[in-house]
Amino acid sequence: MRSSNHLIGLINFLTLLLSIPILVGGIWLSTKANNTDCLKFLQWPLIIIGVCILVVSLAGFAGACYRNTFLMWLYLFVMFFVIATLIGFIIFAYAVTDKGSGRVVSNRAYKDYYLQDYSGWLEERVASDSYWAKISSCIRDSKVCNKMGVSINGVPETVDMFYQRKLSPIESGCCKPPTECGYTYVNETVWATGGGLVGTNADCTTWSNDQEQLCYSCDSCKAGVLASLRKSWRKVSVINIVILIILVIIYVIGCAAFRHNRRIDNDEPSGEARMTKAQPSRFEF
Known part of the structure; x- marks a missing residue:
């Protein structure tokens, strides 16, 4: 349990670094749009995903490293909706690109x-x-x-x-x-x-x-x-599936770290058996 805090802190630090090029790429695409809407299919998903990963990573990193229960709770709360949104987007992307080919x-x-x-x-x-x-x-x-x-x-x-x-x-x-x-x-x-x-x-x-x-x-x-968008959305969906798997793993580790922090905040013993004897033994050694 104690190692979960260190592990989630490291993982969220790496995802924090990952969010930076994602945000830079989205901002760059927005400047290349030239006041047209043809690039918004790529620009806004990159910016939204980058911001979400940045916020979640900051909360998870701070919460895990400093054992801040509120930040860990916020991290798990936001992470849940990020995962749910990714699942919905993947299903939607496959549904709207189901038909059509050259x-x-x-x-x-x-x-x-x-x-x-x-x-x-x-x-x-x-x-x-x-x-x-x-x-x-x-x-x-x-x-x-x-x-x-x-x-x-x-x-x-x-x-x-x-x-x-x-x-x-x-x-x-x-x-x-x-x-x-x-x-x-x-x-x-x-x-x-x-x-x-x-x-x-x-x-x-x-x-x-x-x-x-x-x-x-x-x-x-x-x-x-439409064929070009279908190809791009399918590629994005594959990447999102990989990201989804990673986020689920991080979420599970985050839940373990959150429970660990709550036990420390409540002064509960860690690693000790909390059993009591029904009656004392009659034999002494």
């Missing part, structure tokens, strides 16, 4: 993305006109499509080389027209109609060779963002 395209290394493959709260939020205006503006400002150009020894890549590239969901959905439209490749962000459009996909007429338009208004672009 479709394999024949003779292509990249995938095409369709909005109808997604559903639920996340799809409705991203696809809403008000929110999509902010996201598409952020994608346009990030110049992700302008950075797609590849050249080898000063020579632009050929169409066959482009077809073998593994594009990100946003590059595939926002920077080129859907494959079913039948456009002819000119370069990464310029496509010719060729013999005419194929298929009835509305994105075929939405696509524009204007570098400020491209497919930013296409459903395929929204689907690409």
Whole structure:
């Protein structure tokens, strides 16, 4: 029991140090947001998690090292809600990212993305006109499509080389027209109609060779963002599961330290048997 205070003090000191880069990363992302909402999916969870870990670590470290019962109680109280919040977030993240993935395209290394493959709260939020205006503006400002150009020894890549590239969901959905439209490749962000459009996909007429338009208004672009968010949220969920396991272990140790501190505060003996004899022995040695 006595070693529990030292152990939880050490663990909370390490988590205190861990909270610093998490907070710095969240603040850095907030400064890079450029007054748009496209990075808030990463920025606010990092800041909230960093602040919670910082507060809990400070309370747990001080409570364990100085045997302060109130701080230990506050530590356990906040830790319980952090654990409950993490559990809820993990369940929510898996629920809203349950459906949707890219479709394999024949003779292509990249995938095409369709909005109808997604559903639920996340799809409705991203696809809403008000929110999509902010996201598409952020994608346009990030110049992700302008950075797609590849050249080898000063020579632009050929169409066959482009077809073998593994594009990100946003590059595939926002920077080129859907494959079913039948456009002819000119370069990464310029496509010719060729013999005419194929298929009835509305994105075929939405696509524009204007570098400020491209497919930013296409459903395929929204689907690409959803696919990117799904991938990011799944990665965050895996990290959160690891953090959850560590926090549960720390919480159990904290409960042991809290009981130990209460016994000391109440002047209860530690490590001694508290049994009394029903009647004295008749034999003396």
